Amino acid sequence: MSNPSNLKYTESHEWVKTEADGSITIGITQHAQELLGDMVFVESPEIGLKVNAKEECAVVESVKAAADVYAPVAGTITGFNEALNDAPEKINEAPFDTWIFKMKPDNAADVAALMDAAAYQKHVDSEAH
């Protein structure tokens, strides 16, 4: 599964999608879900919380491990994908179609400055060596 070109990416393996209203949705990449394995629980970030870039927000737990999901940019948490309460496995099945939380970024420019798909793939490849 290749990394969709309409998304932005972080070094900590989140993908970021800019929605029509300027908010962003955040999920974890195919590479991340593959590392973690079968998801069994997703912990919501606090809605309304102001966060800095690279701050811990949500937590995803697979059978084997827990991993933090970080805010890709500074902003305010505005939503959580409630469907994950009953079906965390959606992250494994369709990682790029399954957002975890939603934010209103402080600066749209911060989002634009994140890695594109090609740069992210290079990052993944470099971590493998």
Added chain:
Amino acid sequence: MGRSRIFLLRLFYFIKANMTLQTTPLNASHRAMNAKMVDFGGWDMPLHYGSQLEEHKQVRTDAGMFDVSHMRVVDLKGEGVRDFLRYLIANNVDKLQSTGKALYSCMLNPEGGVIDDLIVYFINETYFRLVVNAGTADKDIAWMQEQALTHAPKLQITPRTDLAMIAVQGPKAAEKLWEATPGMKNLASDLKPFTAFEMGAMFVARTGYTGEDGFEIMMPVKAAAFFWDALAKAGVKPIGLGARDTLRLEAGMNLYGNDMDETISPLEAGLAWTVDLKSERDFIGKAALLAKPATRKLIGLVLQDKGVLRGHQVVKTAHGDGEITSGTFSPSLNQSIAMARLPNDVQIGDTVQVVVRDKLLNAKVVKYPFVRNGKALV
């Protein structure tokens, strides 16, 4: 997504910098089956072959096979081997009187800590076979050799690195094993739990680490891939270390390094039933165990809130703090379970709080095993 917590589970990730990984005779078979391979205590082993949850369910409802060739078979041969084992291990080897009978035991240090847990098989009065953990094998053998110097100098201690081991586990393990190896049925269908027989170069034991019926089969390294393929053709699915851990935890079986180690008494690791303190027999660690009674006990937890219990999380109780030794999501119960070492006064049925990140989650204290023979017990 943070890398730090991904690598939290020390079960899977022992850091062995600049060390070549050891491989089992089935390494190529795992790769051909698209296994996700990981460094497991210096061994290149399959974590899963696609989905750990599916593999777990496969073993609970059908049959799965595990490569456990990283575990070490050690043969003890010579005069006086029974006397040596009476002294070496905490369980009473005199419980083994008929050929093929197996016994689970701890091997303790003089302080009463657990050097390893192992299975000992009785073949005859000059031949016992041990199976020890992979990560502790070298240490175990060195300890046995040291003890033998003074207690049984003529004993031959032979690590059988020429043997591979495959576990076949699940309610359909027997049926599919007969299908894979015609001829085995006549020999093994009457095999009672916790017994074994030797058939030429093969050694077949009705034992396992899943809480299901099944077999652990030792064979020459050269036969392993052939045997593995024959099982696959009979419909036995490969199962990785991930599901091995969730299966054993549901079955309430200890994992060395998590639930006990050299600093932990077996009496505080849920293993009092394997320690023989009643007979006159002296054994290494006995005096230490008698001198310091247990103040903590290993007990089960079932999480009532949402989340996943993990090893090393702190448990708050009315009688003081304790710690989770092994925790996971239980695929059979669809909720999180754990084994925890808690103060003695904590009782079954109590509610305790587990510190998970910045929250306190409620958990119920239960008696384990959680699951046996496909059935939930809690």
